[in-house]
Amino acid sequence: MAGSTFGTLFKITTWGESHGSALGVVIDGCPAGLPLCESDIQEFLDRRKPGQSRFTTPRKESDQVEILSGIFEGRTTGTPISMMVRNQNQISRDYGNIKDCYRPGHADYCFDAKYGLRDYRGGGRSSGRETIGRVAAGAVASLLLKEMGIQVCAYTKAIGNIIIPESEYHMDEIPNNKLYMPNTAYAEQAEKYLQTCIKNQDSAGGIIECTVTGMPSGIGEPVFEKLDANLGKALFSIGAVKGVEIGDGFAAALANGSSNNDSFCHTENGIAKMTNHSGGILGGMSDGSTIILRAAIKPTPSISREQHTVNTSGEDVDISIHGRHDPVIVPRAVVVVEAMTALTLIDMLMINMSSRVDYLRDFYDTHNKK
Amino acid sequence: MAGSTFGTLFKITTWGESHGSALGVVIDGCPAGLPLCESDIQEFLDRRKPGQSRFTTPRKESDQVEILSGIFEGRTTGTPISMMVRNQNQISRDYGNIKDCYRPGHADYCFDAKYGLRDYRGGGRSSGRETIGRVAAGAVASLLLKEMGIQVCAYTKAIGNIIIPESEYHMDEIPNNKLYMPNTAYAEQAEKYLQTCIKNQDSAGGIIECTVTGMPSGIGEPVFEKLDANLGKALFSIGAVKGVEIGDGFAAALANGSSNNDSFCHTENGIAKMTNHSGGILGGMSDGSTIILRAAIKPTPSISREQHTVNTSGEDVDISIHGRHDPVIVPRAVVVVEAMTALTLIDMLMINMSSRVDYLRDFYDTHNKK
Amino acid sequence: MAGSTFGTLFKITTWGESHGSALGVVIDGCPAGLPLCESDIQEFLDRRKPGQSRFTTPRKESDQVEILSGIFEGRTTGTPISMMVRNQNQISRDYGNIKDCYRPGHADYCFDAKYGLRDYRGGGRSSGRETIGRVAAGAVASLLLKEMGIQVCAYTKAIGNIIIPESEYHMDEIPNNKLYMPNTAYAEQAEKYLQTCIKNQDSAGGIIECTVTGMPSGIGEPVFEKLDANLGKALFSIGAVKGVEIGDGFAAALANGSSNNDSFCHTENGIAKMTNHSGGILGGMSDGSTIILRAAIKPTPSISREQHTVNTSGEDVDISIHGRHDPVIVPRAVVVVEAMTALTLIDMLMINMSSRVDYLRDFYDTHNKK
């Protein structure tokens, strides 16, 4: 189990290395009848494309997606959707100097420990390019969610210690800055901070937040397949994530029950919660409020500053990683967080459909008749 | 998929409600030949048993485990190990008053939204008693890990804002206080804080930390089945967890690459890391350092203070939850965190065994001969 | 993966050995709201109970089931249903003589090869008693199918070479004979044949046929999760099954396309097939006709006649297996075939519910509202 498959009913399998021929994904279990074309996918892929600003790698990659199967006359057929992006701009010599040494903060050492060999070109399978398949599949998941009135929205909450408090969010400003921050003034501060990092031959981390609106209640399976457990796994499966929070997260550890509990109340639209410390999930199931997630992203491990490490023979060496690396991963990871969230939600929404005997009976009274 | 199964090769399925006849677990895939008896399990269960101090519920439950299958002449046979704990001290009337209303911070509302009915007695399946099966199975996983020299150790890092800094850890003091804190002085402070909470008819949260020593490197599968992704899921699947960190966690978001990267170095035992910001995991695989995890636990939602909510008819009501509830869940959840960590590790250790062709060839040259 | 779990959404895990404390099953993923009590289960278990005729083992086992979880006020709650049958009549000394030798036709040798040890008492986990959990779970699956108007019916088509041709089936006669044959005259012939086998210290095999009526069309997933593939796996997972057929089965290999193809036709109830060589499945999906399955059951391997074998030290020995064994397994396996068929169907019916975007949209417009 190399672990490249995610999901139970809406199942994706990603493949591809940074400097191989291509990268891609197969979606198995997409419901039939969804209108889908390559530009729907491309729109998502373009959000993770490098070369968009001076804070992302200057590599030029067109990353054009090709849909190879699963679509007929503009609609999904229920059969596997295979999507591929050819690699075009690999300069393998950039990475030649790291062939024989273990970069600090990278997976090189672990790959050798596990497999006895590794594709060292550009990080191979542990490259950020691995997320191309996730984002392409996430685009399909997002379109499905939209059919049900569910919206997933991720953005940059913090770059280093430039942290936007919730009270200063202006969601309409997210597309106005290259960092996908919901406050232009904070984004400018963050840009200055990143310029300092670059000058220092260093890198920065940050926090991505993601909200889900329009989510029905009762989604998620108690005990091990809790909605938050699967979202937690989805986010921790993204390369640089070192922490995940739902709702109040670590702040809840400091709170008291009386302040942390969300009171239920009666509204004209039915039962609702007066506050949302829970982040939209109680007992592993959606509670009808907005779902709120946060992921802590570590600083890019590839820095041009000299670092100490060892080579594959176990000898001490110093390395500077020259190449085309993002000084911060956060802005490009925003769409990845959104994709992983959407993939988790659609799977659990599909699983939930058989939770009651009534649902089965009604379904088969109406559909798939004898 | 009610989601009560965890693991791929070492697979557990838990069952049981707070006030049903019994609770239990089936372990499927336990390797044959492990010496195992009921007292091995009981030792772990006793650590989560209620009634141990004034900060845990005064309910008296003996929680005696019975092993029903999978053991022959004192050893595991490779067949499913079924374990059961009979419920003995349920006082259903304690909970009668919550039958028709949705307790804030609890899963009552979500259960009704999903299933259309719920076992309201003591929270049913969403009760903390659900963890009995996890802990019983975790005991077996821990014994297996021990055979390979791997030790999992969880403890209370914080209760409310009483947070023990790493520099003041005294691991030998953990068993000396009812809160499982690695510093007796902090534990005394925390006890005082909890007394205040009780007086205020309120509850508290906290942070559990867990370390794994002796872990081989290269364990975990890149991409979706990363070691940290599965540990994250494991911890978020525990009822009250709202945040999870690996290594530096959210602090990594504030750091720079130069400070956050751990340099590799040459030691007499081979390659090692000079620091451990990564928390023992790089690229989703163990890196040979100590694994460090933290889980944020929310305050117990059941408090005797009056709270506003709605009943199942959608009418506004006020409730006080009188019953036998822990003012803080943290100390009893310590062994649950340890169990979930052990269960995740043993599964991934088993999966890793077929990562190289050489391993398969060597294995079948030696074992299961024709 | 000791492999004791079956199903994806409707998932069962069985446990228990022939001579252990108990045997049982956990059903995870049963939809909420199904009326269920112990007598519903007992009815199915009684059909596999030993001691019903001279052709089944004279062991007296009451095999009373206890439901331990998942039911509240007479209905399933959507949480795991744990069911257990205590072992009561084990006479371990019966089996003492086979402790050190490998019985021909049994799994003893393979268990030792795999696990290095085995619970030799009564065959341990490879005993026919292992099917108790399957039958208990199959009872629940059958009740669910009944809610949707689907009926599963298995019976004995052949004992040895006493084979009932389809033209002589009288379904109403099935309960009138101990062999569950749909023709009393053939049943009498079969009984005579079995008496001869007993007299010869020998055993017999046979064929079980199973039909499913009321099945909606389009159930099953193309490619690997075909309905027939999963039914095939389900039946081959039963201990003594050596062959499985769908529809015309091996006879189809002799036929021509013109005779084997079933023409579609227009009927007042919609589209139907004029013949049913396919056995109700085309392209891995149900086609709206009656599903027809057959399983070949090998003769009981335990016979009292002297057989040659080796002991665990590899020495040649002769053994006679004295004990209380069925001269034919077929009649007791009928309900097991029915159970495995029902378990497969309910799982695939649940999986099918998310096959179209329209279904998801309609479902969430109606249920689990925000």
Added chain:
Amino acid sequence: MAGSTFGTLFKITTWGESHGSALGVVIDGCPAGLPLCESDIQEFLDRRKPGQSRFTTPRKESDQVEILSGIFEGRTTGTPISMMVRNQNQISRDYGNIKDCYRPGHADYCFDAKYGLRDYRGGGRSSGRETIGRVAAGAVASLLLKEMGIQVCAYTKAIGNIIIPESEYHMDEIPNNKLYMPNTAYAEQAEKYLQTCIKNQDSAGGIIECTVTGMPSGIGEPVFEKLDANLGKALFSIGAVKGVEIGDGFAAALANGSSNNDSFCHTENGIAKMTNHSGGILGGMSDGSTIILRAAIKPTPSISREQHTVNTSGEDVDISIHGRHDPVIVPRAVVVVEAMTALTLIDMLMINMSSRVDYLRDFYDTHNKK
């Protein structure tokens, strides 16, 4: 779950339609270090290629495979191996006449019942071309098995009623005839029979047999993941298979225990069986003897003779299917049977590696050291 994924640790996902852009497969979980290049795969694909004789479709398809990921410097890296074959010779107009009607014996009707739409060109996903992905993956599985001295060999046992008895097998003659039969004389008879079928605008079925030699004992997991259960599923997942047998198969139903049981005996190479009625599997585990499987293949449903059916509006129509169809599927399915068998075996061999505590301890004493 469109069901296009097979396997637990060695997991494959196939994709692609008959007349789409391409077809392919992703292998996830292939152990690292296996020498592999495109010609290794091509060799297997060429065995299922059409146009090899007058009994296979005259379509010319080069079916050249491209490996897109997972290989570095000629060896597998442990990451997903993505393989693709571009479609080149699709003549969609051939199939235009079946757009609106349900071909007898085909999955057209079921696809519409399930998904509400279908890619009617060449059968879409239910085309025999779907097996390209299986065969490409099976080539890798076969190479892995070879590393352990395990050989899988499939051949045609029967075409229609031309059935070769085991006593007349000449394995060296298999490659000498286009039908892959182990007896040239029978192959000639079969060719004559097929010519008659073609003349009659009809088609034929047959039986494929598969043997596995060199298999270690104890492989397979008792209860639901029995080796025979998984092999049964694997074979039934192939489009035209209507029956599967292990060892004596349906003949065992006619036998007695005394004749059907295989005696164990002592040999210089250890314990062995004196006969092999079991077909190499006892209690769901390999017993060290040759594994023997048989699959019944139905006649090609596409025939040019006029057939009655209905169109998508439910009206009665007559159709003749003119196109380029095999009069018999059997010879091209031989390599598919071999592929599915190899895929099942490698997965279960990998799963078996953690069956004993000793194995884990030894493995981690030797590999993946801290």
